[in-house]
Amino acid sequence: MHKKLKTAYRSEMALGKRLFSEGKFKEAFHHFERAHVLGQFYVIPHARTHIWMLALGIRTGNAREILGQIIRIPLGLIGSALGKVPLGNTGGANVKLSSKMPIPEDLKAYLEPDAGD
Numbered sequence: 039m040h041k042k043l044k045t046a047y048r049s050e051m052a053l054g055k056r057l058f059s060e061g062k063f064k065e066a067f068h069h070f071e072r073a074h075v076l077g078q079f080y081v082i083p084h085a086r087t088h089i090w091m092l093a094l095g096i097r098t099g100n101a102r103e104i105l106g107q108i109i110r111i112p113l114g115l116i117g118s119a120l121g122k123v124p125l126g127n128t129g130g131a132n133v134k135l136s137s138k139m140p141i142p143e144d145l146k147a148y149l150e151p152d153a154g155d
């Protein structure tokens with residue numbers, strides 16, 4: 039993970055965690071989704087987004103999210119390890135596991151191969 043991507047990923051995760059701690063779960067989820075888009079190519083960052091989505095599902099009592107994340111954590115690990123992830127997928131149980139999705143405009147630059155260090 040190059041430096042700019044890592045910084046953007048960490049920023050989205052930090053925002054998500056802060057909002058989670060403030061009880062702003064919808065907003066927190068949005069930032070975990072954005073972190074997922076950025077981090078899904080890498081095993082640990084990818085797993086981390088799904089673990090936080092699982093935590094959010096548990097905290098909000100959302101059975102669909104809990105089950106969805108229990109499935110996505112191991113599959114995500116395998117997908118990242120094999121380099122097979124659906125570009126732009128936001129990672130929540132509200133979207134199909136394998137669906138490619140449009141990348142938000144402001145995140146595109148971080149996913150360019152030559153986005154640099």
Ligand SMILES: [Fe+2]
Pocket residue numbers: 074078084088110114129
């Ligand atoms: Fe994922």
